[in-house]
Amino acid sequence: MSAVASGAVDAPRLRFIDRVNPVTKLAAAMLLTAPLLLTVDWVSAATALVIELVLFMAAGVRPRMLVRRAWPILIAAPIAGISMLLYGRPSGEEYWSFWLARITDGSIELAIAVTVRVLAVGLPAVLLFMRVDPTELADGLAQVWRLPSRFVLGALAGARLVGLFIEDWHAMALSRRARGIGDTGVLRRFATMAFALLVLAIRRGSKLATAMEARGFGSDRPRTWARASTIGWSDWVLIAIAFAIAVAAIGAAIAVGTFHPVWS
Structure with missing residues (x-):
């Protein structure tokens, strides 16, 4: 009940994001991510992350909601930072070493930069x-990006089948447990269920391909679309926001003197 209420509260304040075309969201994520991948420094990543958190708060994204949605990013960021801390490029004073692992001033700075950068790149995509x-x-x-309809429809069909695969996995787990063969042997159970799901996926994919071909989805003739996909003012506002964040992040790094291109 509380989750429903929380979603009802957050929904009105997220109407701006809901009005944006999905391809505009993809373009904004690419526009924001590309400049951050050109440099490895903590200033640009921290600047982008702070601006993003402020925008999240303005959009009504609560910390609990963000953690629930972005927990894989929150786990991946420190893991990436630890790997850079131990095995990053050594430079400056050395504080600890063991075989290939070395902690130096350079590895510490690189670990902070990578951790913050993963958060700055991943959290906007979650929102x-x-x-x-x-x-x-x-x-x-x-309709907007003019990609081939055959590719788009095939990708859409594949995305729609992901939910069915999850349901099939749960159904197989329940059926095996009902027969008394799903409580022991975790690795063996996973291998047999994965193979069964693979066979089911191949059969379902073949039937789906045949059905789509019979309905003319493989034709080279121009297709018509049931719903028009358009670009409005909210899309351009989102693009402008993403561009402004990228420019502010790179500009801050250049102004402070920490801009470090990845190719150098």
Whole structure:
């Protein structure tokens, strides 16, 4: 009940994001990510992350909601930072070493930069793609970006089958447990269920391909679309925000003197 109430509270304040075309969200994520990948420094990543957190708060994204949605990013960021801390490029004073692992001033700075950068790149994607309809995304890719309809429809069909695979996995687990063969041998159970799911996926994919071919989805003729995918003012506002964040992050790094291109 509380989750429903929380979603109802957050929904009105996220209407701006919901009005944006899914392909615009994808373009904004790419526009924000590309400049941050050109440099490895903590200032640009920290600047982008602070601005993003402020925008998250303005959009009504609560910390609990962000943690629930972005927990894989929150786990991956420190793991990436620890690997850079131990095995990054050594420079400056050395504090600890063991075989190939060395902690130095350079590895510490690199670890901080990588950790913050993973958060700055991953968290916006979580917010932008929090509620994206695959069909709307396919409409935008085909009508706005003019991608081949055969590729778009095939990707859409594959995305729709992911939910079925998850349901099939749960159904197989329950059926095996009902027969008394699902309580022991974790590795063996996983291998047998994965093979069964693979066979089921191949059969279902073959049937789906045949059905789509019979309905003319493989034709080279131009297709018509049930719903029009358009670009409005909210899309341009999101692009402007992403561009401004990228420029502010790179500008801050250059102003402070920490800009460090990845190719140098």
